[in-house]
Amino acid sequence: MGSLHADNLESISVCSQNPLDPDEFRRQGHMIIDFLADYYRDVENYPVRSQVEPGYLHKRLPESAPYNSESIETILQDVQKDIIPGLTHWQSPNYFAYFPSSGSIAGFLGEMLSTGFNVVGFNWMSSPAATELESIVMNWLGKMLKLPESFLFSSDGSGSSGGGVLQGTTCEAILCTLTAARDQMLNKIGRENIGKLVVYASDQTHCALQKAAQIAGINPKNFRAIPTSKATEFGLSPNSLLSTILADIESGLIPLFLCATVGTTSSTAVDPIGPLCEVAKRYGIWVHVDAAYAGSACICPEFRHFIDGVEDADSFSLNAHKWFFTTLDCCCLWVKDPNALVKALSTNPEYLKNKATESKQVIDYKDWQIALSRRFRSMKLWLVLRSYGVANLRTFLRSHVKMAKQFEGLIAKDKRFEIVVPRKFAMVCFRLKPTAILDRKLGENGTDYIVEDQTNEINGKLLESINASGRIYMTHAVIGGIYMIRFAIGATLTEERHVNLAWKVVQEHTDAILGGLNGNIDHQLED
């Protein structure tokens, strides 16, 4: 480091300026805006999935922090040279992996404002606007989703209502609601029974639930990932839930929590919320609905039916940072009974006491979440809702769904491929069919030895070959034993031409892979 002996040199390197000097802020801020505007202009040209090797950055950066200051110009050069090659470009129009992380100008500006104000809104007093704007936008979005009144703040501000809160991620949202449910139950049955509590989900439920259950001290043996099947399109069957619950009760265990999903990660499957609640409620189970990805689409009337039944759930969440043009992180959580959260999560140290809290006329959001400190996240959601309005937001979402349909149409024309599960939103799950590979193999040696395993392997090779090219980026899932490629549309910059290009890339790599299998290439296009 050498910092200590260099301390006598400090006079040389001391900034003459305050590190928040308004004029310097203006100068450097404009530079970064231009840098990012150029990035968006050029992002299409970068390899989507980063092509660096593990450890690449350790080789480029020094071992220790600099002793003296460096200029923003130097730093931005290094961002371009050292950081950008190590990014996987989630904002690229050629990004179709995982789920989208859909940025927007409004979301970015909102984040800038909240970062600029840099208030720490743990309670109302610490920045009333942060708390109040959050309650307001959560009601706005709740109404756009046609959530029942019981999830919204009452307009008269009375404390006996539901309400919404912004969390960082779904895992945090689930951990908070699970902790609330757990403590509510343990207060009834005694804390010594924590080892008997059972958490339910389907085998398609996001791993966030399992993680939240681990953290909350639920015995891992009492985590039920109930199998799903093609028969229910990989949605959780209420009958399966019921029989699992009954078996647990028979074993002396205590049902606690169900997480139902609208739009699973693997295949955007939808659990039937209403029928699941009907079963769960018989046994006093807290039902959380995780609509992290697909919840956004439910602001469009034609998709709203996917959350029918939510009125019987206890909590509902979606990630505005996935497919709602709001930058990471912004998980919207609504609960019917905020007091359950507050009872489980509140702390009341002397140093935070204040008149507003004592008046009980205000919300202190610190008691609705894990952490004490919290960012002014509602600012960006407010800007997104106002900058675009309900109409444009619907249009944006529909354009992604339309492009997904377009991609489906392209697949349908190539008989080497199949759609593995029906498309519901803007993600298409497809694969090279066994017969496409079988034909090649038969051509080679006439023996029918192709099995699903080999189909899976070849689809995996196809995906890796495509991703390694850097031209587009998709990811995979395995469902019902089938390896499939997920084509998730939602990057804000994606247009029809990118979808057409993506299909061309898929075909080219398919030609190469299949050609490699039998030494020649011929397209099996239908016309």
Next chain:
Amino acid sequence: MGSLHADNLESISVCSQNPLDPDEFRRQGHMIIDFLADYYRDVENYPVRSQVEPGYLHKRLPESAPYNSESIETILQDVQKDIIPGLTHWQSPNYFAYFPSSGSIAGFLGEMLSTGFNVVGFNWMSSPAATELESIVMNWLGKMLKLPESFLFSSDGSGSSGGGVLQGTTCEAILCTLTAARDQMLNKIGRENIGKLVVYASDQTHCALQKAAQIAGINPKNFRAIPTSKATEFGLSPNSLLSTILADIESGLIPLFLCATVGTTSSTAVDPIGPLCEVAKRYGIWVHVDAAYAGSACICPEFRHFIDGVEDADSFSLNAHKWFFTTLDCCCLWVKDPNALVKALSTNPEYLKNKATESKQVIDYKDWQIALSRRFRSMKLWLVLRSYGVANLRTFLRSHVKMAKQFEGLIAKDKRFEIVVPRKFAMVCFRLKPTAILDRKLGENGTDYIVEDQTNEINGKLLESINASGRIYMTHAVIGGIYMIRFAIGATLTEERHVNLAWKVVQEHTDAILGGLNGNIDHQLED
């Protein structure tokens, strides 16, 4: 809402532009930079503590989101008109409340870059730069703090080292380490013993620990807030810890976790880490050191001794968003045994499987934290470290300490006041002395009826009177039964003149309050 029936009007309101159009991004981005630069220029003039009443914003904003888009110009006008009055201005140079939330140009720019890239760095593959830069800057900062090698990533990248990770907040950092400690212990003694685990801290420890313990399923009866006293300057006594542990073992309980604090929230007290570790390690207790506020100062050689003994702890954290010029949120956590975190927090769903993870040559930070998704937080810390360098960062911190000394000096000259606990960093804890109030009362009626309670009450009135004026903002704590005013320096824009002004405000309000007690005003200045 009326959104549904208005759907046929959508063609009118559809944005012609992509919501991430580079040119429009540039135009609007520059506007926000100017808006924020003006904000920093003017922030000194705003009332520091917001003066709005509960519910103020509900009266100003509509009940529902707009159907059509609104211009950024309109929105910014509303930010100025409706949001800024509802902010408590943590960036004001007249802000001395809680602990600082010290922004800087570099921190802001870093946040802009990570927001602009908007990558979701849950594993290495999802954006290698995000993971690698985080490891690198955590080593940089660890070296600046002279943390032992055992907390740092080894330079050869071997997996058997310690290492650092960026969390959102201290509560998350503690919850992760506590969960790791809990599962490590339960794997040895059996999960059925979760109800026997005990968590230790002092009565000065931040409420984040209690909250983390609640969430992790520790029985609230097994949370020990061990009393401290003036004799140890409100640091936790190793003897008190020992006797508490012994009593618990005697009762059949199992000691699990100790949180030692360097710089408590109430008074910046420092627990003696070395001697506490010596006791804790005898009983296999995981020791976490929470240096949320004061850890930053330890990059200056003259403060480093406050974390002496950290080599015997298991984990160490500080909040770069408090007093290290990095915007919220940025909690730096180092652990000796990352595998303990990974074992407790990892999930490995098929849809995240990738070659890099399988190679075991990379870190997947999702397994070091609560959430799966994570922001590119290292970008802002990297910019702060490079833009200022070690030398300037020390200078900035020292200037705050110097101003705190200056404020102490001003207090010392006015015999109505006293310093309640010795100042260690940049926070001064003071109050109006009982004798100041006593003199007034004796002047009134000659009777000595003043007790501590009344002194506390009058100090509370003084503080509320000052804060209500909006000229400066401070908060309080109660320690050893004494209500004291906390004057925490650390807002980036604060200069000596603001400290002098603050003291003038304190004196004016003191004159008014004491004058109100006996009907006249005379300063008791020594000269």
